[in-house]
Amino acid sequence: MKRVWLLSVLCMSLALAFLGCSGSGSSGSGGSADDDSADDGSSWSAMASGTKAGLNGVWGTSHSDVFAVGSLDNGGSWTGVILHYDGSAWSAMNSGTSKFLQAVWGSSATDVFAVGGDTILHYDGSSWSAMKSGTSKYLRAVWGSSATDVFAVGDSGTILHYDGSSWSAMTSPDNDCTFMGVWGSSATDVFAVDYFCRVYHYDGSSWSKMSGTALQLYAVWGTSHSDVFAVGDSGTILHYDGSSWSPMTSPKTDSLYGLWGSAATDVFAVGGFETTRAVILHYDGSSWSAMTSGTMKALEAVWGSSATDVFAVGVNGTILHYGD
Numbered sequence: 523m524k525r526v527w528l529l530s531v532l533c534m535s536l537a538l539a540f541l542g543c544s545g546s547g548s549s550g551s552g553g554s555a556d557d558d559s560a561d562d563g564s565s566w567s568a569m570a571s572g573t574k575a576g577l578n579g580v581w582g583t584s585h586s587d588v589f590a591v592g593s594l595d596n597g598g599s600w601t602g603v604i605l606h607y608d609g610s611a612w613s614a615m616n617s618g619t620s621k622f623l624q625a626v627w628g629s630s631a632t633d634v635f636a637v638g639g640d641t642i643l644h645y646d647g648s649s650w651s652a653m654k655s656g657t658s659k660y661l662r663a664v665w666g667s668s669a670t671d672v673f674a675v676g677d678s679g680t681i682l683h684y685d686g687s688s689w690s691a692m693t694s695p696d697n698d699c700t701f702m703g704v705w706g707s708s709a710t711d712v713f714a715v716d717y718f719c720r721v722y723h724y725d726g727s728s729w730s731k732m733s734g735t736a737l738q739l740y741a742v743w744g745t746s747h748s749d750v751f752a753v754g755d756s757g758t759i760l761h762y763d764g765s766s767w768s769p770m771t772s773p774k775t776d777s778l779y780g781l782w783g784s785a786a787t788d789v790f791a792v793g794g795f796e797t798t799r800a801v802i803l804h805y806d807g808s809s810w811s812a813m814t815s816g817t818m819k820a821l822e823a824v825w826g827s828s829a830t831d832v833f834a835v836g837v838n839g840t841i842l843h844y845g846d
Contacts (some may be wrong), residue, residue, distance in 0.1 A: 564830055566802065566816055569841040571612050575603040577835035579625040579636070580825045585609055588825075589645075590835045591623035591636045602638060604650065605841075607833075612841065617650055619643065624662045625823075629669040635684075637661040637674050642682075642689065656689055657682060662702055667709045673724075675701035675714050681729065695722050695729040703741040703752075703781075711747050713762075715739035721752060721760075721767060733767040735760060741781040741823075743789075751805075753778035753791045759803075759810060773812045776801045780823035780834065788829045790844075794820030797837060817842065 571577070575594035582588030586609030594601045602619035604626075605612045617623065621639035628634030632647030639660055642653040655661070659680040666672030670686030679694035681701065699716045706712030710726030716739060721732045737755040744750030748764030757772035772778075776793050778801065783789030787807030794800040800815040802824075815821070819840040826832030832844040 564844055564846050566814065566834070566842045566844045568816060569607075569612065569833075569843050571605060571839040571841045572614065573603060573605065573839040575601075575839050576822075576837050577603070577605070577839060577841065578623065578638075578822045580823045580833050580835045581626045581628060581634075582607070582825060582827060582833070583628070583631045585827050585831045587631050588827075588833055589626050589628075589634060589636075590833075590841065591617075591626045591638070592835070593622040593638070602636075602641075602643075604636060604643075615650065617643065618652065625664050627664045627666060627672075629666060629672075633669050635664050635666075635672060635674070637664045637676075642674060653689065655682065656691065662700075663704045663714075665704045665706065665712075667706060667712075671709045673704050673706075673712060673714075675704045677701075681714070693728065695731055696720075702739060703743075705742045705744060705750075707744060707747050707750075713742045713744070713750055713752075715742045715752050715754070721762075732762075735767075735769070740777070740779045741791075743781040743783065745783065745786045749786050751781055751783075751789060751791075753781050753793070759791065770810060772803070773810055774801050774803060778803070780821060782824045782826060782832075784826060784829040784832075790824050790826075790832060790834075792821035792824045792834050792836070794836070796820055800836065800840075802834065802842075815842065 575592045577592035580590045588607040590605040592603045602617040602623045604615040604617045621641040623638035626636045634645035636643040642655045659677045661676035664674045672684035674682040679697035679699040681692040704714045712724040714722045720734045723732045737758045739754035742752045750762040752760040757775040759770040778791045778793035780792040789805040791803040800817045802813040802815045819837045821834045821836035824834040830845045834842045
């Protein structure tokens, strides 16, 4: 599980940094997989992934072109895992790496990026190949506004930018940051969330700190500059209205790791705890409510092509689909 296992070392080595944060890790509290429901006629169902890998990221261009990334323990050695869904079944792709893959994003079906460790992979529609990242730091998230404007973020305040030709390091607002998520509404309006409770913003010229919270943050997503969500530990949900960040009421106290929506009135957040609890929350524009997941395995990421075609991925090869 990417958040708990990979960050345990970080927590031990930087324990003093947590004095300003009151996060409780990913333990949270909750009940069975089906203890709450806000289903509206559609439902979540399990898909056959063909793997026991921990899946950490998901993204696609359509219902018949979806990628999921993660890592598999082969009894002491690791393999970076990439799966592809063609609309009928998931199949394994050759990643060519042993690194833990954390996130995936693309500008098209022939321009897809996956990151993890110090590795950046690129898919051209035929095969995956390694790119020169120029960093030795751990990368945890990737997002772009176009094929020539891509951001990858990670440990030690690392922010990389791809201009369509090469990756280069950006000036970081804080070298102590562990960036967990990145998203933007445009090339001049990009948000990044930090494991140490902070939100940062890029205006097209420089990065700056926006705000902070008492709990760790893992993901960020929005519909516009004035409608941005961030999620994290203990069910934390924040909302930015274009002027300031404010907490939202969450129906769960489990950690939330993934975030995506089709509109301002249709937003999903996923999380849970290892193999004992899964959490899926839905926002309808007024309030958040819990959905029935049908699984006990924690979910790490969520993405969809529409309001009725949503994928969530997580531990032990878990893939769920939401639709009519």
